[in-house]
Amino acid sequence: MSTSTARGRRTAKPKAQKPAGSSEPYLRITGLWKAFGEFLALKDISLDVNQGEFICFLGPSGCGKTTLLRAIAGLDPQTRGTISQGGKDISELPASGRDYGIVFQSYALFPNLTIERNIAFGLENAGRPRAEINARVKELLDLVGLPDQAKKYPAQLSGGQQQRVALARAIAVSPGLLLLDEPLSALDAKVRVFLRHEIKELQRKLGVTTIMVTHDQEEALSMADRIVVMNHGVIEQVGTPTQVYRHPASLFVADFIGETNKIDTKVAAGKAKIGKAAITFKAEDAPKSGEVIAVIRPEDVIPHSAGPKRAKARGSRGANLIDVKIDSMEFLGSYWRAHLGGTSLAGVPMVANFSMNAVRRLGLEEGIDMTVELPAERVLVFAKAG
Amino acid sequence: MSDIGATLPQGRPARIRLDNDALVKRGLMIVIAAYLFAALALPLYAMLSKSFTTYSFDLTRYEFQVSDESGTNWSEPVTAKALNDKLSAVPPADLDTISDGRLPATSFFPDFSFRSPVKYRIRGTVENAPYLVGLDPFNSIEWKEVDSNTFRRVMLRPVQSRSLANYKTYFSTPSLFLSIENSFFIASVSTAITILLAFGFAYAINRSCMPFKPALRLIAMMPILVPSLLPGIALVYMFGNQGYMKELLLGESIYGPLGIVIGSVFFTFPHALIIISTALSISDQRHYEAAESLRASKWRTFWTVTIPGARYGLISAAFVVFTLVITDFGLPKVIGGQYNVLAVDIYKQVIGQQNFEMGAVVSVVLLIPAIIAFIVDRIVQKKQVALLSARSVPYEARPNRRFDMACLGWCAVVAIFILGIIGTCQFAALIKFWPYDLSLSLKNYDFDRMDGGGWEAYRNSIQLALLTAAIGTAIIFTGAYMVEKIDGFRTARGLFQFLAMLPMAVPGLVLGLAYIFFFNNPANPLNFIYGTMTILVVSAVTHFYTVGHLTALTALKQIDKEFEPVAASLRTPFHRLFARVTVPVCLPAILDISIYMFVNAMTTVSAVVFLYSTHTALASVAVLNMDDAGDIAPAAAMGMMIFYTNAAARIVHAILSRGVLSRTQAWRFR
Numbered sequence A: 001m002s003t004s005t006a007r008g009r010r011t012a013k014p015k016a017q018k019p020a021g022s023s024e025p026y027l028r029i030t031g032l033w034k035a036f037g038e039f040l041a042l043k044d045i046s047l048d049v050n051q052g053e054f055i056c057f058l059g060p061s062g063c064g065k066t067t068l069l070r071a072i073a074g075l076d077p078q079t080r081g082t083i084s085q086g087g088k089d090i091s092e093l094p095a096s097g098r099d100y101g102i103v104f105q106s107y108a109l110f111p112n113l114t115i116e117r118n119i120a121f122g123l124e125n126a127g128r129p130r131a132e133i134n135a136r137v138k139e140l141l142d143l144v145g146l147p148d149q150a151k152k153y154p155a156q157l158s159g160g161q162q163q164r165v166a167l168a169r170a171i172a173v174s175p176g177l178l179l180l181d182e183p184l185s186a187l188d189a190k191v192r193v194f195l196r197h198e199i200k201e202l203q204r205k206l207g208v209t210t211i212m213v214t215h216d217q218e219e220a221l222s223m224a225d226r227i228v229v230m231n232h233g234v235i236e237q238v239g240t241p242t243q244v245y246r247h248p249a250s251l252f253v254a255d256f257i258g259e260t261n262k263i264d265t266k267v268a269a270g271k272a273k274i275g276k277a278a279i280t281f282k283a284e285d286a287p288k289s290g291e292v293i294a295v296i297r298p299e300d301v302i303p304h305s306a307g308p309k310r311a312k313a314r315g316s317r318g319a320n321l322i323d324v325k326i327d328s329m330e331f332l333g334s335y336w337r338a339h340l341g342g343t344s345l346a347g348v349p350m351v352a353n354f355s356m357n358a359v360r361r362l363g364l365e366e367g368i369d370m371t372v373e374l375p376a377e378r379v380l381v382f383a384k385a386g
Numbered sequence B: 001m002s003d004i005g006a007t008l009p010q011g012r013p014a015r016i017r018l019d020n021d022a023l024v025k026r027g028l029m030i031v032i033a034a035y036l037f038a039a040l041a042l043p044l045y046a047m048l049s050k051s052f053t054t055y056s057f058d059l060t061r062y063e064f065q066v067s068d069e070s071g072t073n074w075s076e077p078v079t080a081k082a083l084n085d086k087l088s089a090v091p092p093a094d095l096d097t098i099s100d101g102r103l104p105a106t107s108f109f110p111d112f113s114f115r116s117p118v119k120y121r122i123r124g125t126v127e128n129a130p131y132l133v134g135l136d137p138f139n140s141i142e143w144k145e146v147d148s149n150t151f152r153r154v155m156l157r158p159v160q161s162r163s164l165a166n167y168k169t170y171f172s173t174p175s176l177f178l179s180i181e182n183s184f185f186i187a188s189v190s191t192a193i194t195i196l197l198a199f200g201f202a203y204a205i206n207r208s209c210m211p212f213k214p215a216l217r218l219i220a221m222m223p224i225l226v227p228s229l230l231p232g233i234a235l236v237y238m239f240g241n242q243g244y245m246k247e248l249l250l251g252e253s254i255y256g257p258l259g260i261v262i263g264s265v266f267f268t269f270p271h272a273l274i275i276i277s278t279a280l281s282i283s284d285q286r287h288y289e290a291a292e293s294l295r296a297s298k299w300r301t302f303w304t305v306t307i308p309g310a311r312y313g314l315i316s317a318a319f320v321v322f323t324l325v326i327t328d329f330g331l332p333k334v335i336g337g338q339y340n341v342l343a344v345d346i347y348k349q350v351i352g353q354q355n356f357e358m359g360a361v362v363s364v365v366l367l368i369p370a371i372i373a374f375i376v377d378r379i380v381q382k383k384q385v386a387l388l389s390a391r392s393v394p395y396e397a398r399p400n401r402r403f404d405m406a407c408l409g410w411c412a413v414v415a416i417f418i419l420g421i422i423g424t425c426q427f428a429a430l431i432k433f434w435p436y437d438l439s440l441s442l443k444n445y446d447f448d449r450m451d452g453g454g455w456e457a458y459r460n461s462i463q464l465a466l467l468t469a470a471i472g473t474a475i476i477f478t479g480a481y482m483v484e485k486i487d488g489f490r491t492a493r494g495l496f497q498f499l500a501m502l503p504m505a506v507p508g509l510v511l512g513l514a515y516i517f518f519f520n521n522p523a524n525p526l527n528f529i530y531g532t533m534t535i536l537v538v539s540a541v542t543h544f545y546t547v548g549h550l551t552a553l554t555a556l557k558q559i560d561k562e563f564e565p566v567a568a569s570l571r572t573p574f575h576r577l578f579a580r581v582t583v584p585v586c587l588p589a590i591l592d593i594s595i596y597m598f599v600n601a602m603t604t605v606s607a608v609v610f611l612y613s614t615h616t617a618l619a620s621v622a623v624l625n626m627d628d629a630g631d632i633a634p635a636a637a638m639g640m641m642i643f644y645t646n647a648a649a650r651i652v653h654a655i656l657s658r659g660v661l662s663r664t665q666a667w668r669f670r
């Protein structure tokens, strides 16, 4: 019963992390290790996934995402650690004893069965009456938007359509957990964006707890309730898309998600030197002195003032302003990308994204001198070689 | 978040509980592995141990007493050895014998007379001292008393021991070990000629724009459809004492190495062609373009690009042909004359002299080159596969009139040779009485009037071929599926792979002999299959297992490896996936395996010649036996029956592959 209410309450808003002390998470992974011979593909992975949540495993290729997913599915048993689902320890259950539907990157559709027989494959085994199965298949075909493809063979469908069939087959038996391994990677960009939306909608409608593996940060940011950022077999950070984007827990996460200016520099007296300027920053657990990497995203570089009004404006606020020169600008459709230089930066490369609005308002153009602000709460500082 | 120093904590890996599927899969794999073990490993072991077994009369084990004429006063007990030392009645060499040997007890009593009132006693000095009285076996240390008339029928039996003696005998008997040289000579010469012809043919098919390619390819494959001894019969008609082309030999005899080599080239040609053609077809167009841009001459390109590109194919083909020739028995039996080769020696030792131990020794000798060739072939095949998977642009031939005509000429010579052999057999089968009455008749097809099994033999062959195709394909495909799709269970899968590859290394004749030792042993609970159709099917399935297994594996490796996980996540048992997806998707390969099993079961002589009985005579064996009995024309006719049958089976296979597959595999064609 609690399940249905939880589902009913779900909204489009990213879900906050579960407060401590609430009931058991739906899926709990504790101290998971996976060794392939000497090689450790997963190192001490612990993770809780809540009922109805959409989780993305995000990380570069080879970081262990698929390995973790296959351990959850019981396809490649973990070397150490436990997994429980719905309060039940499933660590040593075979795949057939677990409760999930899975979609592989290859789709793995049965080539000799029609679309409807593919979707019905899991239903037929349950021994339900033919009419009921047919009705369910029809319902699923409608759900994934392929109502008139029932009689075709997989090879007659496009990649995106095949992926939807695979999805319909996986959810046909109403599994408690949906596992998706790079479901969109093989598709072309347009279809991919469209399907992102579709999958997300579907998941929301069904309220099924979902784990999706991807190496595409945009995909993760746009779909996930929470993102699990992985690297070299460890979890770097778990958080909502805004959390991992705004407050990356490590340089790796900052670098992997979104664009960054990475500046190799020093911290002294609580300020980071960028070019000739000393910049304050607010990050609490950042080092107070020594060699660091300062990180600021291009869209966080705020155009402050340009041209003759500059000196006057400058006097009003002294903090974190740098005088720069626009070396070049590219028009990227909805915004401009500026490559900044000038004496104050002293050769530190910096890229900024300026809105159309700001460019028009301040009269920004190539070669112009201007002042930018690096807001203290947007400057991230990480100890070097971390 | 540094992972430096991360080490695996103490503990044990998760052991996934085995579900029904896993248990059933493992169970099936173990059953099939057990089949291979019982049908291959154990018989081979029995044969190997037989080759080390010797039988001899041990005279120290027997004691005799003789009474006087009254039959009441007995002499002192005396051992047979003591008597023989005194009398030299039996020379030491005659004490070595075969398992069935018998030595009359009267040998040690020169003044024995069966009418005398004297009585005799015999007993063993040790537990194992077998002797016969009449047909009754005795083995006891109690005295057995018999009258003179019965003593006549007392026979000492040999005892068994293990030693290298059989091998010593083999290598000290020139008439036997000379066969090694002969076999290697024949196999080497045949291999060289076949590879040359097949390479030329494959080259022409792959690299020229000559006309009639499909027809030539079809003709080139014909020899696969007939027993290996059929060319022998044709050669008798062509070059034998009354052969129609006898003069061409300039007085040489076709009976001997010449005939064996020509016949071997005939029956191994398609095997070599398939392998070399595959090797040539995967070579890369880009190499040729590079050579052309370097202005390399055609000749230089041939030696620096073509030959190295095809080298694995050539080596592999050479070893396959060599093995086929050295292990073949039918052809040298028919056309070999007095020229002894290993395979025929096995047959002669077993069928002619009933010396099973020596047959086993020759088998072991024959097994050695077969195993070496097998290992080399496996290594080379692996490299070839690596070449295959590399991306390459297939070669496209450009027309060149002179070159194309030369190619056509080469292929035409081969085609005429093949058609000539088969045509001669057909001709021989239809002629009333060569060379005196050349009118046509079907009387040679009246098999029921000849020895050799008659039409029943033909029907038995069909039955054998169908059973072998059906049962063999089912076992082979299931086994390949299990070994390919089981998770974990590594050691057992490795063992299974080994057992599945082994049959390729074992010559049919050797397998047959091994079956005699294993299944004809009364102590074997499987003894009941001896002399039945079952043992023939078991032998054929086992003998042709490997090629089918490899075909199945190749097909299975091509289907998505995620099907099983998907089925498991849908909680569908694997057998439903197997029946509804795996088998339909692999149907082309399954049909290929069945036609391979069918054709080979029809044509094989070597795998069945030791195992057929009067009720299970076979067409291929009938060809051999009718030829042996001098009924050469009916032998040719029976050989042609096999040819028609296999040709028909191939046509049915082609129709099935096209017609039925186009329906069940509509998905392939969109």
Ligand SMILES: Nc1ncnc2c1ncn2[C@@H]1O[C@H](COP(=O)(O)OP(=O)(O)O)[C@@H](O)[C@H]1O
Pocket (backbone or CB within 6 Å): A036, A039, A041, A059, A060, A061, A062, A063, A064, A065, A066, A067, A068
């Ligand atoms: N069966 C295997 N044997 C050995 N190494 C493996 C195996 N499967 C994966 N790996 C290794 O484990 C690491 C993680 O792989 P994977 O989980 O597939 O990465 P990804 O994050 O791209 O999905 C990779 O370095 C890969 O090479």
Ligand SMILES: [Mg+2]
Pocket (backbone or CB within 6 Å): A062, A065, A066, A067, A182, A213
């Ligand atoms: Mg992956």
